[in-house]
Amino acid sequence: MRVIICLFIISFFSLDAKAQNNVGITPLHEFFQKNADSTYILQFVGTFNIPSYRILSKVGDTITTYTYKSNTKLDHKVKNIPKAFRDMFLKKNGNLIYFIPVDINVFFNPHYLSLDSLNQFWSKSSKLKMWDINDDKIDGEGCGEKHSRYAISDGGEIYLHLITKDSIKELFFYAPDYYNEKCPGRKGRKAIIDLWDLFDTYFKVETRY
Numbered sequence: 064m065r066v067i068i069c070l071f072i073i074s075f076f077s078l079d080a081k082a083q084n085n086v087g088i089t090p091l092h093e094f095f096q097k098n099a100d101s102t103y104i105l106q107f108v109g110t111f112n113i114p115s116y117r118i119l120s121k122v123g124d125t126i127t128t129y130t131y132k133s134n135t136k137l138d139h140k141v142k143n144i145p146k147a148f149r150d151m152f153l154k155k156n157g158n159l160i161y162f163i164p165v166d167i168n169v170f171f172n173p174h175y176l177s178l179d180s181l182n183q184f185w186s187k188s189s190k191l192k193m194w195d196i197n198d199d200k201i202d203g204e205g206c207g208e209k210h211s212r213y214a215i216s217d218g219g220e221i222y223l224h225l226i227t228k229d230s231i232k233e234l235f236f237y238a239p240d241y242y243n244e245k246c247p248g249r250k251g252r253k254a255i256i257d258l259w260d261l262f263d264t265y266f267k268v269e270t271r272y
Contacts, residue, residue: 088224088231089165091131095120095226102226103188105262109219114165117174117266119188126181128174128265133160176265184265191258194225196251198234205237206246213245221255 095102095118102120116131134156144152160170176184206213218238225232239252239259247253 087222087233091116091165091167091171092224092226092231094167096228096231098122099226100228102224103193103258104224104226105259106222106224107219108222110217114160114170116165117262119184119262119265121185126185128176128181128184129171130174130266131165131171133157134170134172174266180265184261187261188258191254191261193223193234193254193258194232196234196254198223198251198255199236200234202249202251205242210246213242215241221259223255223258 092104095104099120099122102118105117105119107115113133114131115133116129118129118131120127120129205211215238218241221236221239223234223236225234234251234255236252236255239255243249243252243256
């Protein structure tokens with residue numbers, strides 16, 4: 064019995080450690096620093112902390128987009144797969160993303176856009192001047208002590224990594240949509256919302272929450 068309990072504890076903390084590695088600078092970020100000129104990597108971290116990234120990158124005059132996310136979705140022919148096999152496929156693939164480093168692997172894929180869309184995407188992103196904004200690490204989370212009644216603890220986190228050959232700059236925002244509504248006026252918070260909406264447009268993402 065003690066052996067089982069110990070194994071459970073080890074597995075639990077191992078999973079937690081792996082999940083923690085999904086936030087911050089990963090081998091994926093380092094790959095883009097080494098192989099691209101300029102890159103945006105946008106990440107939303109919610110309740111289950113499933114690794115999920117959307118990427119806009121430029122090498123010379125070539126602009127490309129990518130995703131890093133779970134690939135467990137089955138097509139409409141799923142009904143032809145016996146339930147036991149279907150469940151195991153989803154279980155194994157669904158858990159795998161937690162246990163391998165965020166890197167160039169099976170979860171990393173190109174996101175194809177037209178040349179015009181790529182140029183527009185890059186131009187619009189550049190106009191937001193994300194390099195110059197303050198994030199919550201500088202301005203503070205929430206609405207401040209005077210409006211503490213608005214504080215929440217179940218909001219999502221947004222991370223933006225701005226990557227060049229020389230540096231990786233991380234910006235962090237907690238529940239920016241919610242706090243922008245409750246206490247508007249912060250430029251950095253408005254900028255990350257605008258950038259996320261722009262990524263939604265070109266990545267066809269329905270919602271972030």
